[in-house]
Amino acid sequence: MYSIKGGVGKTTTAVNLAYEASRSGARVLLWDLDPQGAATFFFRVQPLMKGGAEELVGKRGALAGHVRGTDHAGLHLVPADFSLRHLDLHLDGTKRPTERLAGLLEPLADRYDVALLDCPPGITLTSESVFGAAEALLVPTIPTTLSQRTLDQLAQFLGDRRDAPTVLPFASMVDRRKALQRSLAAELAATAAGFLPTTIPSASVVERMGVERAPIGVFAPRTAASLAFRDLWGDVAGRLWS
Amino acid sequence: MRSADATVAPAMGQDVTTFASPSTDLETVISALEARGFRFDGHEQESRTVLDTFDGRLAAEDLRLERRDGGQRELVLGGPGVVAAHVPADAGVRFARDLPPGPFRARLASTIEVRALAPQLTVVGRLRRGEWRDGTGKVLATVALRDGLRTDPSADDLPGATLEIEHVVGYDKRARQTVAVIEDAGWHRVDGDTIGLAAAAAGVDLHGFTSSPTVPLDARAPAIDGVRAVLANLAESIEANWQGTVEDVDPEFLHDWRVAVRRTRSVLGESKHVLPTAVGQEARERFRTLGRATGPARDLDVYIIEWPTYTAGLDAGVREALGPALDLLRRHRDEAQRNLVELLRAARADGWLARWRSWLDGPVTDPDQGRDQHRPLGDHVAARIRASHRRLVDHGRQIRPDSPAEALHDLRKDAKRLRYMLDCFGSLLPDHRRDRFVKRLKALQSNLGEHQDAEVHVHHLRLVSHELHEHGAASGTLVAIGQLAEQLDRRRHATRVEFAEQFGAFDSKATRRALRDMLDGIDG
Numbered sequence A: 001m002y003s004i005k006g007g008v009g010k011t012t013t014a015v016n017l018a019y020e021a022s023r024s025g026a027r028v029l030l031w032d033l034d035p036q037g038a039a040t041f042f043f044r045v046q047p048l049m050k051g052g053a054e055e056l057v058g059k060r061g062a063l064a065g066h067v068r069g070t071d072h073a074g075l076h077l078v079p080a081d082f083s084l085r086h087l088d089l090h091l092d093g094t095k096r097p098t099e100r101l102a103g104l105l106e107p108l109a110d111r112y113d114v115a116l117l118d119c120p121p122g123i124t125l126t127s128e129s130v131f132g133a134a135e136a137l138l139v140p141t142i143p144t145t146l147s148q149r150t151l152d153q154l155a156q157f158l159g160d161r162r163d164a165p166t167v168l169p170f171a172s173m174v175d176r177r178k179a180l181q182r183s184l185a186a187e188l189a190a191t192a193a194g195f196l197p198t199t200i201p202s203a204s205v206v207e208r209m210g211v212e213r214a215p216i217g218v219f220a221p222r223t224a225a226s227l228a229f230r231d232l233w234g235d236v237a238g239r240l241w242s
Numbered sequence B: 001m002r003s004a005d006a007t008v009a010p011a012m013g014q015d016v017t018t019f020a021s022p023s024t025d026l027e028t029v030i031s032a033l034e035a036r037g038f039r040f041d042g043h044e045q046e047s048r049t050v051l052d053t054f055d056g057r058l059a060a061e062d063l064r065l066e067r068r069d070g071g072q073r074e075l076v077l078g079g080p081g082v083v084a085a086h087v088p089a090d091a092g093v094r095f096a097r098d099l100p101p102g103p104f105r106a107r108l109a110s111t112i113e114v115r116a117l118a119p120q121l122t123v124v125g126r127l128r129r130g131e132w133r134d135g136t137g138k139v140l141a142t143v144a145l146r147d148g149l150r151t152d153p154s155a156d157d158l159p160g161a162t163l164e165i166e167h168v169v170g171y172d173k174r175a176r177q178t179v180a181v182i183e184d185a186g187w188h189r190v191d192g193d194t195i196g197l198a199a200a201a202a203g204v205d206l207h208g209f210t211s212s213p214t215v216p217l218d219a220r221a222p223a224i225d226g227v228r229a230v231l232a233n234l235a236e237s238i239e240a241n242w243q244g245t246v247e248d249v250d251p252e253f254l255h256d257w258r259v260a261v262r263r264t265r266s267v268l269g270e271s272k273h274v275l276p277t278a279v280g281q282e283a284r285e286r287f288r289t290l291g292r293a294t295g296p297a298r299d300l301d302v303y304i305i306e307w308p309t310y311t312a313g314l315d316a317g318v319r320e321a322l323g324p325a326l327d328l329l330r331r332h333r334d335e336a337q338r339n340l341v342e343l344l345r346a347a348r349a350d351g352w353l354a355r356w357r358s359w360l361d362g363p364v365t366d367p368d369q370g371r372d373q374h375r376p377l378g379d380h381v382a383a384r385i386r387a388s389h390r391r392l393v394d395h396g397r398q399i400r401p402d403s404p405a406e407a408l409h410d411l412r413k414d415a416k417r418l419r420y421m422l423d424c425f426g427s428l429l430p431d432h433r434r435d436r437f438v439k440r441l442k443a444l445q446s447n448l449g450e451h452q453d454a455e456v457h458v459h460h461l462r463l464v465s466h467e468l469h470e471h472g473a474a475s476g477t478l479v480a481i482g483q484l485a486e487q488l489d490r491r492r493h494a495t496r497v498e499f500a501e502q503f504g505a506f507d508s509k510a511t512r513r514a515l516r517d518m519l520d521g522i523d524g
Helices: A010-023 A038-042 A052-057 A082-092 A097-108 A125-133 A147-159 A179-191 A224-241 B027-036 B103-112 B172-184 B194-202 B223-247 B251-269 B277-311 B316-321 B323-350 B352-361 B377-397 B405-424 B431-470 B475-506 B509-519
Strands: A028-032 A075-078 A114-118 A136-141 A166-174 A199-201 B016-021 B038-040 B044-052 B064-069 B073-079 B082-088 B118-133 B139-152 B157-167 B188-190
Touching: A010 A028, A010 A038, A010 A075, A010 A114, A010 A136, A010 A224, A010 B082, A028 A038, A052 A082, A052 A097, A082 A097, A082 A125, A097 A114, A097 A125, A114 A125, A136 A147, A136 A224, A147 A166, A147 A179, A166 A179, A166 A224, A199 A224, A224 B103, B016 B172, B016 B194, B027 B038, B027 B118, B027 B139, B027 B172, B038 B139, B044 B194, B073 B103, B082 B103, B118 B194, B139 B172, B139 B194, B157 B172, B157 B194, B172 B188, B223 B251, B223 B323, B223 B352, B223 B377, B251 B277, B251 B405, B277 B323, B277 B352, B277 B431, B277 B475, B316 B475, B323 B352, B323 B431, B323 B475, B377 B405, B377 B475, B377 B509, B405 B431, B431 B475, B431 B509
Parallel strands: A028 A075, A028 A114, A136 A166, A166 A199
Antiparallel strands: B016 B157, B016 B188, B038 B118, B044 B064, B044 B118, B064 B073, B073 B082, B118 B139, B139 B157
């Protein structure tokens, strides 16, 4: 889960998508890489990584010891803590920083069908390491006039990379009352490569996640937002397992 | 309930600790757990059914698929050390393809392939769940308390109760604390889990039926004893796969049934002087008829199974246009299946197979003894494997680039005969030496198999095209069939060209050395 921009609904999508994926029979590992630890908070897991980010990305670091079960079957989490704010610095100290996250995930490859990485925004060493680990980049995109430009920037950046992940953008936080957003979302779906058909609406139920500390599907499963996340997972599964 | 040292099936889920109690007093342990911080739900009625293929493919991979009919209906795929995956399942699921696309279906399909799932055991009973949560409401450990357990199909009641701790990853300390509470309450730990205990108590083997041709053999024993042991094992496989073949449960029943018949034919053919003449002769004739009857249905099964691979390289439009061809193949296949079932039912009604089984299981009292009946089994098997290898090499050397396709088909049968001897008498041969030889033979078999499949399927496609044309099929369909036939023909041609190289690699000093090493020591 990645976006150059912040505040586009990345963590909300990561949490809900992880939940919907696990409900559909996938074994999911959600790795919270954002030092704010919002995904960790939503799953009521303590924001604590023993040894911190430095030990994790160090030579002897391993992910398995940091995995925590959530309250949802088939969904595990690697929590974030504040030490992740220096993750770029620690990655920079490793031999092949852009391959380090993939190296940490590799031993768990047989245990999970899906690893969802919730990345902090921006193009940083951490995001480059995520690009090295990911098969697909899910990019939440608020339909504005600048969105296409941001997607182009990302495509340009990835264009030079060998084994670049597939970019799967989707419309996020769409206010259906705004005609401009609706038309831009439709235009992006028609023109942007890999754009997923499902639109995630801007909805007040998303804000309740902080109160309920759970994915929307748990406390409001029949709402439009919950169903949209379910459909979004269907889109992703269709692309990756068709 | 079984004791802790009993051998039971592995537990479901990655970390489950199971306890059993002969008593039905659950309140003591519930009170102790509540004092620790657990909160319990009320009772619910639960039914769990273990699903697997007839040959236990999931169990062989240490996986277990459960259909749970409790509060909500779901399928759960788990196993020891495996993160359990859950998927809602309102409708019945027989094949992997019945599930929606996604990782669950992909995992299941990669293990069971085309096989059907069938219930192996159902355990019903009362369930009470308890959860231990922290101040934020996060679950730290869960327990499942079950009593009033009954199994189906045996309908046995299981006395007492079970209690499973479902560990939450990363909260090991809480699991250990829970274990201590339960042990203090007088419950004893057992291996496996409730399903495993129920299966053991009901005498249900969750590993399914294995159509393995290998039986323990003694190289010094009289040849007739070894040959009869092998044939009896194959007869068991024929019997086990009979019903599934007749009912057309999945294509593997017919495959396994056909292979068991073919192995039987090979062993009979290579043991002409071991078995009493009259018995051997009748068996050879009967099994020849049965074996031949399976050909059309199996060929079409392979065609339909391989269809997605065959058509993968074609455009989506062409694939769509091929729909009527696939439908017709399916109709041909159903017709071949009906003919096969008719023959199988007639064969069973005639009672010969039952007599054959009795002959294999009883003492040999036939007056006309085979010439090699008392020869040491190792001598006999080594001589027949050498002869079979020689025949394969002689026939292969006669094949030229312009030899007819039938010559390759016959060679394929020679290779199969040799392979079946190695499979059926495998326990006489040292594993690693046998594997070395089989690896070389397999490469040749793979080439011959691909060639034969393409040959048969191109031929069948022409028949399909002709039939569809006669029934006024759309020209798009006929053109698409032409494209597919071309593709298959290219494949057939490529395997034909590769044959010389593959056979050359097999007809080599290295293979002869591998054969010598493999047989060294078994022929006294």
